[in-house]
Amino acid sequence: MQDQLIEKVMDEIKKRMETAAPAAPAKEEAKSNAIPALTEYVGTAVGDTIGLVIANVDPMLHEKMKLDPKYRSIGILGARTGAGPHIMAADEAVKATNTEIVAIELARDTKGGAGHGSLIIFGAEEVSDARRAVEVALKELDRTFGDVYANDAGHLELQYTARASYAINKAFGAPLGKAFGLIVGAPAAIGVLMADVAVKTANVEVVGYASPAAGTSYSNEVILQVTGDSGAVRQSVIAAREVGKKLLEAMAGPAPSVTTPYI
Amino acid sequence: MQDQLIEKVMDEIKKRMETAAPAAPAKEEAKSNAIPALTEYVGTAVGDTIGLVIANVDPMLHEKMKLDPKYRSIGILGARTGAGPHIMAADEAVKATNTEIVAIELARDTKGGAGHGSLIIFGAEEVSDARRAVEVALKELDRTFGDVYANDAGHLELQYTARASYAINKAFGAPLGKAFGLIVGAPAAIGVLMADVAVKTANVEVVGYASPAAGTSYSNEVILQVTGDSGAVRQSVIAAREVGKKLLEAMAGPAPSVTTPYI
Amino acid sequence: MQDQLIEKVMDEIKKRMETAAPAAPAKEEAKSNAIPALTEYVGTAVGDTIGLVIANVDPMLHEKMKLDPKYRSIGILGARTGAGPHIMAADEAVKATNTEIVAIELARDTKGGAGHGSLIIFGAEEVSDARRAVEVALKELDRTFGDVYANDAGHLELQYTARASYAINKAFGAPLGKAFGLIVGAPAAIGVLMADVAVKTANVEVVGYASPAAGTSYSNEVILQVTGDSGAVRQSVIAAREVGKKLLEAMAGPAPSVTTPYI
Numbered sequence: 001m002q003d004q005l006i007e008k009v010m011d012e013i014k015k016r017m018e019t020a021a022p023a024a025p026a027k028e029e030a031k032s033n034a035i036p037a038l039t040e041y042v043g044t045a046v047g048d049t050i051g052l053v054i055a056n057v058d059p060m061l062h063e064k065m066k067l068d069p070k071y072r073s074i075g076i077l078g079a080r081t082g083a084g085p086h087i088m089a090a091d092e093a094v095k096a097t098n099t100e101i102v103a104i105e106l107a108r109d110t111k112g113g114a115g116h117g118s119l120i121i122f123g124a125e126e127v128s129d130a131r132r133a134v135e136v137a138l139k140e141l142d143r144t145f146g147d148v149y150a151n152d153a154g155h156l157e158l159q160y161t162a163r164a165s166y167a168i169n170k171a172f173g174a175p176l177g178k179a180f181g182l183i184v185g186a187p188a189a190i191g192v193l194m195a196d197v198a199v200k201t202a203n204v205e206v207v208g209y210a211s212p213a214a215g216t217s218y219s220n221e222v223i224l225q226v227t228g229d230s231g232a233v234r235q236s237v238i239a240a241r242e243v244g245k246k247l248l249e250a251m252a253g254p255a256p257s258v259t260t261p262y263i
Numbered sequence: 264m265q266d267q268l269i270e271k272v273m274d275e276i277k278k279r280m281e282t283a284a285p286a287a288p289a290k291e292e293a294k295s296n297a298i299p300a301l302t303e304y305v306g307t308a309v310g311d312t313i314g315l316v317i318a319n320v321d322p323m324l325h326e327k328m329k330l331d332p333k334y335r336s337i338g339i340l341g342a343r344t345g346a347g348p349h350i351m352a353a354d355e356a357v358k359a360t361n362t363e364i365v366a367i368e369l370a371r372d373t374k375g376g377a378g379h380g381s382l383i384i385f386g387a388e389e390v391s392d393a394r395r396a397v398e399v400a401l402k403e404l405d406r407t408f409g410d411v412y413a414n415d416a417g418h419l420e421l422q423y424t425a426r427a428s429y430a431i432n433k434a435f436g437a438p439l440g441k442a443f444g445l446i447v448g449a450p451a452a453i454g455v456l457m458a459d460v461a462v463k464t465a466n467v468e469v470v471g472y473a474s475p476a477a478g479t480s481y482s483n484e485v486i487l488q489v490t491g492d493s494g495a496v497r498q499s500v501i502a503a504r505e506v507g508k509k510l511l512e513a514m515a516g517p518a519p520s521v522t523t524p525y526i
Numbered sequence: 527m528q529d530q531l532i533e534k535v536m537d538e539i540k541k542r543m544e545t546a547a548p549a550a551p552a553k554e555e556a557k558s559n560a561i562p563a564l565t566e567y568v569g570t571a572v573g574d575t576i577g578l579v580i581a582n583v584d585p586m587l588h589e590k591m592k593l594d595p596k597y598r599s600i601g602i603l604g605a606r607t608g609a610g611p612h613i614m615a616a617d618e619a620v621k622a623t624n625t626e627i628v629a630i631e632l633a634r635d636t637k638g639g640a641g642h643g644s645l646i647i648f649g650a651e652e653v654s655d656a657r658r659a660v661e662v663a664l665k666e667l668d669r670t671f672g673d674v675y676a677n678d679a680g681h682l683e684l685q686y687t688a689r690a691s692y693a694i695n696k697a698f699g700a701p702l703g704k705a706f707g708l709i710v711g712a713p714a715a716i717g718v719l720m721a722d723v724a725v726k727t728a729n730v731e732v733v734g735y736a737s738p739a740a741g742t743s744y745s746n747e748v749i750l751q752v753t754g755d756s757g758a759v760r761q762s763v764i765a766a767r768e769v770g771k772k773l774l775e776a777m778a779g780p781a782p783s784v785t786t787p788y789i
Contacts, residue, residue: 078715107746112375112638189341220370375638452604
């Protein structure tokens with residue numbers, strides 16, 4: 001009850017502050033002031049995401065990180081909030097560059113939210129490739145956060161691609177080159193119903209099902225991964241989104257997109 | 264230090280808002296407006312809890328969820344905040360209905376707090392039974408949150424039943440039909456002392472002991488489960504509550520009940 | 527985006543409240559009023575830390591906690607925020623007292639932050655020794671939180687000791703009596719770069735490397751542990767701090783020390 005009250009108050013304050021002074025420009029300004037003079041720095045993005053590169057990983061660290069020795073350069077994409085959006089963005093990045101996904105790790109994070117943060121490592125023989133991969137991924141995030149919806153009670157995440165590549169394959173074991181859909185609901189109860197609607201809506205194949213006790217980092221999510229015909233996968237993801245939004249909004253009111261919906 | 268200041272400010276704001284305008288009625292109104300037109304929706308409750316049913320779980324999902332095939336209908340109880348209150352509520356629900364507990368999963372959640380969220384699945388042959396179980400559980404939550412006490416530093420949770428049923432048995436391995444007590448302290452240090460006081464106070468048997476690294480989802484809790492004579496279990500739970508409240512309040516001031524104490 | 531706005535608003539409110547009325551003294555006062563009349567209570571400290579002792583652990587609990595039977599008395603140090611600072615503080619405490627570290631457990635906590643909380647148990651034959659250990663550790667925390675830096679995007683933690691003792695050895699497997707350095711960056715991406723800089727800067731040996739999926743409780747951290755010549759370890763820790771601060775501040779502005787830097 002207290003939590004709810006605090007949330008309510010915060011909403012109120014937020015509303016008033018939004019009217020009084022727009023927050024975004026000031027933020028943007030603060031950010032650009034702070035760009036560090038480090039060759040390893042690539043950029044930041046939504047979800048408290050940071051992109052970095054290391055041209056020559058120290059051999060001792062290389063071994064401790066269990067990286068394939070053939071990649072002396074790595075690209076690093078890390079975030080407090082988001083794993084699905086980052087995996088999808090990394091998938092586009094490996095399609096577009098001469099890199100490989102060497103690690104995908106999911107922290108239990110989202111800054112007090114119900115989901116994951118992430119750490120994704122690209123391996124490359126040349127640092128320019130690693131940098132390019134991180135740049136592409138950072139740019140993709142605005143799109144891949146499009147069908148992430150959140151309110152005080154939880155969040156939904158929907159992802160769709162017509163052609164899965166190596167990041168999706170590594171993260172979920174989904175078949176390469178086929179359409180892929182990711183359906184996430186938090187709290188997990190919502191995800192169960194979204195998963196049921198998704199598989200009933202269209203003729204898709206279930207690649208995986210994860211829940212708080214299995215396949216997540218104890219996040220409060222149910223995560224369904226589907227593959228199949230691209231039309232079917234897309235339809236399945238959209239149907240799950242519609243039911244998920246109704247439930248999440250029944251819990252705590254409007255659950256807007258973090259950026260702009262695209263599916 | 265910054266965290267403490269922010270908490271302090273929030274308390275201040277909260278206090279003022281409480282005087283200015285009572286939050287609960289507005290909240291209630293907002294909620295009832297938002298009830299979704301979905302046959303699967305049952306209701307919501309304290310702790311960002313949602314209750315749902317699925318009349319006919321899709322066979323493919325059924326298999327991925329590893330549910331017993333004999334239950335085509337499921338009831339779903341999920342929450343951001345609370346696992347003990349939900350297990351106790353589910354225990355009353357299985358007593359009262361023709362359902363079985365088929366899964367209990369604990370997320371690391373509580374929205375930035377020190378404890379768990381939960382996902383509990385009831386199996387039933389008829390959807391009406393599944394719905395009834397979820398309804399009973401949602402109604403019980405107001406009571407089972409009664410001896411949950413929280414402040415900025417952490418929380419305590421005390422649960423007592425004169426007769427444990429299948430949810431408690433599944434979650435903790437406690438003997439069926441006997442009195443059962445659950446003692447939770449967060450941060451975990453408080454839980455250690457509560458556990459010691461609990462077992463010293465009365466002649467109870469320890470069913471289980473969980474801590475951040477073993478038996479929890481890395482929550483910052485120590486959790487003791489006891490069984491025995493009903494008087495002894497109750498006495499043990501009450502003694503743990505008293506010492507826990509003193510410690511939690513020494514850390515961060517008043518730690519009121521989330522609803523209304525009942526033990 | 528909403529999270530960022532809320533953070534911004536909070537910063538604003540915080541700034542105004544700081545000018546209007548200093549928070550610390552009132553806090554201090556509230557705390558001293560609340561000291562519980564319990565022989566087991568030792569004290570509290572930064573990071574929502576509490577220190578407790580139990581003179582005679584109940585034998586049944588003793589067994590469930592898997593403690594060595596030779597220690598009837600235990601000291602308990604637990605916190606919502608911080609594991610490294612507490613392990614380092616406990617290390618000084620075992621150096622200074624007739625106690626042993628019997629358990630170190632890491633919760634996924636920090637109250638919505640990216641890191642760990644902790645539960646550390648000292649074993650002692652006499653309760654006076656257990657109490658002394660907890661007192662020493664509580665006092666050390668102000669120092670060991672000195673090179674913890676935090677802002678809205680994450681945190682850094684740097685620890686250095688010229689001579690590692692039993693707590694560090696138990697927690698990380700670092701060699702006894704040698705210099706030891708701990709390097710933590712959150713979000714984990716920052717920690718990767720800090721680790722690389724640390725091992726490149728000076729001739730240190732890597733004791734361990736932990737990341738969200740391995741060696742942490744799914745925290746959003748990369749943690750490097752190094753040993754070696756004391757000058758080299760210190761240099762390595764300082765170099766990691768400098769690069770970490772630049773990155774964390776590029777994400778979300780100033781990241782001040784939680785107390786006062788000492789390395």
